[in-house]
Amino acid sequence: MTISDEALHKEVTAWLAANWKPTFRGRAAAGSAGGASPEWLTMVVEARWAVPRWSEQWYGRGLDDHQARIVERAFAAVGAPGSGQDRSNLWANTALAYASPSFKAKIVPALLKGEVGMCLLYSEPGAGSDLAGVRTRVERVDDHYVVNGQKVWTSSAAEADYGMLLARTDWDVPKHKGLSFFFLPMKQPGVEVRPLRQITNESHFNEVFLTDAIASAENLLGPLGGGWGVLQTALAYERSVMGEAARGPRSGAKETGGETNLIDLAREAGRLNDPLIREDIARVTALKMLNRMNTARAKADLAQGTSSPIMSLGKLAMSRILHEEARVRTAILGAGSLLEGPDHPRAEDANFLTLNAYFTSIGGGTDQIQRNIIGERVLGLPKEPEVDRDVPFRQVRGG
Numbered sequence: 423m424t425i426s427d428e429a430l431h432k433e434v435t436a437w438l439a440a441n442w443k444p445t446f447r448g449r450a451a452a453g454s455a456g457g458a459s460p461e462w463l464t465m466v467v468e469a470r471w472a473v474p475r476w477s478e479q480w481y482g483r484g485l486d487d488h489q490a491r492i493v494e495r496a497f498a499a500v501g502a503p504g505s506g507q508d509r510s511n512l513w514a515n516t517a518l519a520y521a522s523p524s525f526k527a528k529i530v531p532a533l534l535k536g537e538v539g540m541c542l543l544y545s546e547p548g549a550g551s552d553l554a555g556v557r558t559r560v561e562r563v564d565d566h567y568v569v570n571g572q573k574v575w576t577s578s579a580a581e582a583d584y585g586m587l588l589a590r591t592d593w594d595v596p597k598h599k600g601l602s603f604f605f606l607p608m609k610q611p612g613v614e615v616r617p618l619r620q621i622t623n624e625s626h627f628n629e630v631f632l633t634d635a636i637a638s639a640e641n642l643l644g645p646l647g648g649g650w651g652v653l654q655t656a657l658a659y660e661r662s663v664m665g666e667a668a669r670g671p672r673s674g675a676k677e678t679g680g681e682t683n684l685i686d687l688a689r690e691a692g693r694l695n696d697p698l699i700r701e702d703i704a705r706v707t708a709l710k711m712l713n714r715m716n717t718a719r720a721k722a723d724l725a726q727g728t729s730s731p732i733m734s735l736g737k738l739a740m741s742r743i744l745h746e747e748a749r750v751r752t753a754i755l756g757a758g759s760l761l762e763g764p765d766h767p768r769a770e771d772a773n774f775l776t777l778n779a780y781f782t783s784i785g786g787g788t789d790q791i792q793r794n795i796i797g798e799r800v801l802g803l804p805k806e807p808e809v810d811r812d813v814p815f816r817q818v819r820g821g
């Protein structure tokens with residue numbers, strides 16, 4: 423059934439007026455839609471606003487991108503989270519595309535409602551940029567799978583209920599072909615999580631040791647040996663999220679990385695009339711505007727059902743913006759940026775953002791890897807040589 427833009431806008435704004443309360447902001451499971459309580463997310467899912475582009479069978483309304491954005495804008499206008507998960511929820515989108523019908527029926531609603539915590543079990547000590555080189559081993563035993571290996575840099579592993587696991591199921595075919603993709607249950611004896619300390623002195627990511635961990639047959643996503651294809655979809659969603667949003671200052675000040683922050687900061691520091699500072703602020707503002715437009719373009723591609731290489735432009739741009747913005751903050755504060763502690767929140771923020779900018783330029787694929795992807799897939803440059811691409815993985819040397 424089609425609905426006019428006006429009727430849709432009226433329906434969603436009336437629903438929000440009747441239901442949304444700021445007290446619904448809260449912490450759902452790790453990785454779920456930005457800062458909302460499961461109670462609120464459940465209401466959004468049941469009212470079919472969470473994934474308006476998806477079909478009715480999957481909690482959606484089958485809306486086109488234009489109408490889905492009317493819904494998202496109405497949510498944004500009152501500051502309510504939870505809508506637009508058909509673009510942003512990488513876990514639910516990956517499960518919808520590749521999980522078996524029975525597992526999908528269980529996991530997709532739980533993911534949309536923020537009831538299930540998730541993490542990404544991709545990187546290993548010997549495989550990060552070269553993810554196709556993972557050596558975590560999965561073997562079929564009777565009706566289930568047994569997992570052995572080690573993962574690293576796993577964000578939110580301690581709170582997660584499931585990890586999206588990339589692992590090797592066939593050692594006798596070339597490296598991209600012997601991989602499979604699982605939703606591995608994390609709360610089991612075979613999974614040991616050890617926290618790591620970051621440069622920002624926080625501890626959001628972990629090492630994960632897998633020793634005879636068990637995955638059931640329904641935890642397999644996509645075909646056995648088809649994990650590389652599933653990964654491409656998951657990575658495209660991850661990069662689009664990272665290309666669009668970034669963490670703001672730790673102090674919890676009103677800033678979230680917006681251009682007015684730098685202007686306020688410059689005014690406060692008496693530097694607003696400094697021509698070099700003004701030029702710096704203008705550059706960061708222009709980069710952000712361009713990145714917003716590019717992200718919209720990449721998402722339109724994704725809505726057509728393709729994993730878009732243009733996503734890499736957004737993530738790379740966000741990484742540059744974050745480093746640049748942190749540099750400009752430091753320049754505005756001058757020598758004051760060397761101060762630390764609660765009496766100097768502006769300096770704390772500048773220093774935190776300087777260090778935290780590496781999150782985006784390494785996590786989800788480094789800047790250099792994004793440049794390779796853009797070179798090869800967007801600009802059509804020759805592919806990087808890969809000497810081990812067609813060799814059975816068993817013969818590939820590695821640690």
Ligand SMILES: Cc1cc2nc3c(=O)[nH]c(=O)nc-3n(C[C@H](O)[C@H](O)[C@H](O)COP(=O)(O)OP(=O)(O)OC[C@H]3O[C@@H](n4cnc5c(N)ncnc54)[C@H](O)[C@@H]3O)c2cc1C
Pocket residue numbers: 541542543544545546547549550551552574575576577578627780781784785786787788789790791794806
């Ligand atoms: C904050 C944060 C959170 C993370 N969260 C997770 C997570 O939840 N789950 C997960 O699985 N991983 C996670 N990671 C890991 C991240 O995906 C990897 O660190 C990243 O892919 C790089 O891999 P690596 O660290 O092994 O570096 P390497 O691959 O060893 O790279 C080292 C350096 O060599 C460069 N390089 C490598 N290959 C090439 C090439 N072909 N061309 C040009 N340069 C190259 C890289 O750009 C880099 O500068 C996280 C990382 C960070 C920083």
